Amino acid sequence: MTLTKxxxxxxxxxxxxxxxxxYNRLYSYAMALVRNADDAYELTQQALKAACERANKxxxxxxxxxxxxxxxxxxxxxxxxxxxxxxRERRLQRxxxxxxxxxxxxDLADDGLMEDRFAERDALRGAMVQLPPRQGTCLYLRVVERxxxxxxxxxxxxxxxxxxxxxxxxxxxxxxLLEYPPRASPEDSSEAPPDIC
Amino acid sequence: xxPPDKYASAPSQTCRDLEPLLPILRDGELSDEETTRVQAHLxxxxxxxxxxxxxxxxxxxxxxRFAVQMSPERALKLxxxxxxxxxxxxxxxxxxxxxxxxxxxxxxxxDSDLPEAAASDLDDIQDAEEDCYQVPPVNCSxxxxxxxxxxxxxxxAPMHRVRLQHIGDVxxxxxxxxxxxxxxxxxxxxHEYSPLAAWYLSNARxxxxxxxxxxxxxxxxxxxxxxxxxxxxxxxxxxxxxASRASAxxxxxxxxxxxxxxxxxxxxxIADIAAFAELAYLHALLDSRAQRISExxxxxxxxxxxxxxxxxxxxxxxxxxxxxxxxxHVRLAAxxxxxxxxxxxxxxLAQAEQPLATQLPMIAASIEWTHALIERWRGNxxxxxxxxxxxxxxxEATDTAVNHISHARLRxxxxxxxxxxxxxxxxxxxxxRSGRFLMLAQPLxxxxxxxxxxxxxxxxxxxxxxxxxxxxxxxxxxDDFRPIIEHVIRFAERxxxxxxxxxxxxxxxxDLAARGxxxxxxxxxxxxxxxxxxxxxxxxxxxxxxxxxxxxEMSA
Numbered sequence: 001m002t003l004t005k006x007x008x009x010x011x012x013x014x015x016x017x018x019x020x021x022x023y024n025r026l027y028s029y030a031m032a033l034v035r036n037a038d039d040a041y042e043l044t045q046q047a048l049k050a051a052c053e054r055a056n057k058x059x060x061x062x063x064x065x066x067x068x069x070x071x072x073x074x075x076x077x078x079x080x081x082x083x084x085x086x087x088r089e090r091r092l093q094r095x096x097x098x099x100x101x102x103x104x105x106x107d108l109a110d111d112g113l114m115e116d117r118f119a120e121r122d123a124l125r126g127a128m129v130q131l132p133p134r135q136g137t138c139l140y141l142r143v144v145e146r147x148x149x150x151x152x153x154x155x156x157x158x159x160x161x162x163x164x165x166x167x168x169x170x171x172x173x174x175x176x177l178l179e180y181p182p183r184a185s186p187e188d189s190s191e192a193p194p195d196i197c
Numbered sequence: 198x199x200p201p202d203k204y205a206s207a208p209s210q211t212c213r214d215l216e217p218l219l220p221i222l223r224d225g226e227l228s229d230e231e232t233t234r235v236q237a238h239l240x241x242x243x244x245x246x247x248x249x250x251x252x253x254x255x256x257x258x259x260x261x262r263f264a265v266q267m268s269p270e271r272a273l274k275l276x277x278x279x280x281x282x283x284x285x286x287x288x289x290x291x292x293x294x295x296x297x298x299x300x301x302x303x304x305x306x307x308d309s310d311l312p313e314a315a316a317s318d319l320d321d322i323q324d325a326e327e328d329c330y331q332v333p334p335v336n337c338s339x340x341x342x343x344x345x346x347x348x349x350x351x352x353x354a355p356m357h358r359v360r361l362q363h364i365g366d367v368x369x370x371x372x373x374x375x376x377x378x379x380x381x382x383x384x385x386x387x388h389e390y391s392p393l394a395a396w397y398l399s400n401a402r403x404x405x406x407x408x409x410x411x412x413x414x415x416x417x418x419x420x421x422x423x424x425x426x427x428x429x430x431x432x433x434x435x436x437x438x439x440a441s442r443a444s445a446x447x448x449x450x451x452x453x454x455x456x457x458x459x460x461x462x463x464x465x466x467i468a469d470i471a472a473f474a475e476l477a478y479l480h481a482l483l484d485s486r487a488q489r490i491s492e493x494x495x496x497x498x499x500x501x502x503x504x505x506x507x508x509x510x511x512x513x514x515x516x517x518x519x520x521x522x523x524x525x526h527v528r529l530a531a532x533x534x535x536x537x538x539x540x541x542x543x544x545x546l547a548q549a550e551q552p553l554a555t556q557l558p559m560i561a562a563s564i565e566w567t568h569a570l571i572e573r574w575r576g577n578x579x580x581x582x583x584x585x586x587x588x589x590x591x592x593e594a595t596d597t598a599v600n601h602i603s604h605a606r607l608r609x610x611x612x613x614x615x616x617x618x619x620x621x622x623x624x625x626x627x628x629x630r631s632g633r634f635l636m637l638a639q640p641l642x643x644x645x646x647x648x649x650x651x652x653x654x655x656x657x658x659x660x661x662x663x664x665x666x667x668x669x670x671x672x673x674x675x676d677d678f679r680p681i682i683e684h685v686i687r688f689a690e691r692x693x694x695x696x697x698x699x700x701x702x703x704x705x706x707x708d709l710a711a712r713g714x715x716x717x718x719x720x721x722x723x724x725x726x727x728x729x730x731x732x733x734x735x736x737x738x739x740x741x742x743x744x745x746x747x748x749x750e751m752s753a
Contacts, residue, residue: 023267023272024272025264027265028263031265041267044267044275045275045278048278052279052282056282125262128259128263140263143256143260144259144260164221167220167221167224168217168221171221171252171256178255
């Protein structure tokens with residue numbers, strides 16, 4: 001079997017596998033990153049298209065050996081990079097004319113980011129949005145995708161110990177923002193230990 | 198307060214020691230030793246057990262909430278796309294959703310076989326934009342033309358009227374200008390009038406109003422399709438107009454300018470002066486976004502000439518463009534100020550200060566803002582502060598997301614004026630007075646930075662940083678602010694924002710001068726001056742130029 005066929009077969013298999021097909025998981029991940037259904041769909045498309053293009057070019061989208069898990073990880077990485085590009089693009093679009101002038105004088109239209117930020121009503125999403133992007137991404141990949149710290153580290157190109165710190169901080173922040181129950185009862189203790197993580 | 202003493206008997210097993218491990222315990226990534234320690238502690242500590250339960254509850258909620266699913270239609274479409282991408286001839290057939298070039302559009306049939314072309318086009322578009330808008334019946338046969346017309350009556354009648362919507366909020370809630378053809382019968386009676394193009398344009402206009410990247414892409418495609426077929430000149434004008442708006446929204450300013458240039462030529466060819474005015478205005482906005490200030494000024498002036506011509510001719514389209522004239526005057530004044538033409542800027546502001554402007558709070562705020570800048574640049578600090586405070590009050594009275602950014606930027610301008618006062622007092626050795634001004638500036642800078650950070654206005658944040666550095670330098674002259682200013686310089690270089698770069702270099706010069714490194718400071722001012730000359734923002738050259746003149750006077 002040629003490399004192209006191998007990769008194509010692997011892609012087809014990962015796309016069709018289980019009750020949670022990979023495209024849905026990629027889409028879900030993209031949604032967590034960009035919080036917009038249209039953008040998430042675009043990112044998913046971009047990642048899958050990049051994989052198909054590499055398959056057609058007779059190149060493996062990841063290092064040998066081609067296994068489903070590595071195809072998956074590669075695709076998640078593509079979504080992450082595409083989201084980074086999107087963020088960068090959007091942030092730069094916010095630069096307007098000359099900063100000493102009212103923004104509306106150089107403005108054509110808003111890109112909707114602010115509304116997205118302000119209109120957040122759902123407490124859980126609201127808390128997730130407040131996390132720094134790295135922490136939110138690490139928490140998502142760990143909790144929803146059940147990835148190992150080593151896999152997350154490889155995907156985000158950071159050290160494993162940093163993943164551990166990001167996940168830990170993300171959970172603590174989420175707990176604080178959501179004021180998650182257990183507030184200790186008087187007989188247990190009145191206050192939580194200070195944050196030393 | 199720490200947990201109860203009974204749990205702190207052994208230091209290695211206190212809640213405080215183990216608490217950082219709780220959030221990641223269930224991940225199974227702790228060492229065996231750590232896991233054993235934590236589990237042993239959990240058996241005796243109800244407080245930590247509850248903490249652990251809370252983290253587990255958060256995990257469950259996140260896993261449930263964020264595992265979203267694609268809609269079945271999208272999933273189906275994606276599968277089809279993947280099948281296409283994996284096919285051997287995928288390179289030629291794979292559609293690219295982000296491709297703006299007309300080459301990506303399918304070949305369209307000639308008008309002679311319109312019904313079939315319409316049917317295939319409609320099929321195509323429905324596939325691509327199924328959930329974005331209502332499409333007319335797709336199963337078109339011989340009578341498709343009349344069916345399309347019946348299905349979209351609104352697209353035919355008002356097709357001469359394109360509404361330019363921008364969220365600038367300058368006109369209250371939403372500013373609208375109108376590209377209007379005074380003689381709609383001329384268009385529909387034209388032998389080249391295309392109902393299919395009318396339908397494309399109608400849907401493109403609707404898509405353009407959506408605040409979504411995907412909708413703008415689709416609007417651009419529809420306009421490009423319209424341009425690729427034979428249609429009436431007025432339809433072509435509108436298609437160019439929509440294509441330019443869509444390109445601008447998608448961030449392709451050069452492409453947008455090219456469309457507007459074509460549209461300007463066409464509007465002159467068909468003697469549509471009102472359309473010409475709007476297009477010149479749009480071109481000026483695009484220029485100003487690309488920091489081409491002198492081009493923006495000339496396009497604003499062209500727009501005003503065209504508007505005056507409409508008014509003189511009693512053109513009925515002018516009535517709809519009344520607000521546009523006011524808006525253009527304000528924008529022109531701001532750009533003239535940037536070019537250093539203060540007297541023209543003031544005369545443009547005087548033209549804008551009509552009774553109507555007072556009814557439009559954002560216009561009035563922009564006028565006062567520009568006045569504040571001019572007065573500050575002329576060294577009249579008291580009126581400058583008064584204008585800035587008035588503008589602040591107007592922004593406080595309104596509450597929209599865009600205004601938050603402007604308001605935050607205005608706070609920085611106000612803080613800068615207050616710091617000018619503080620600097621004057623400092624130089625006159627009136628330190629108590631200077632301290633009062635510094636106290637006044639502090640909340641302005643703090644709230645502005647917080648707003649700008651929250652609204653992700655990165656460029657505004659850099660301006661706030663420069664103002665913060667200035668405030669800190671006046672307060673304590675010992676700190677090293679170079680890393681902060683270098684950060685702003687790097688950002689401005691990365692974005693190619695020359696006015697900001699010039700401001701940052703000027704700030705660096707001031708910092709060096711404050712440290713007594715006079716020669717380096719003068720060199721820095723020269724670099725700033727050079728950068729600002731390239732940027733066209735001549736007004737900003739005032740500060741480094743003054744510093745250089747002062748240095749020359751002192752050496753003389």
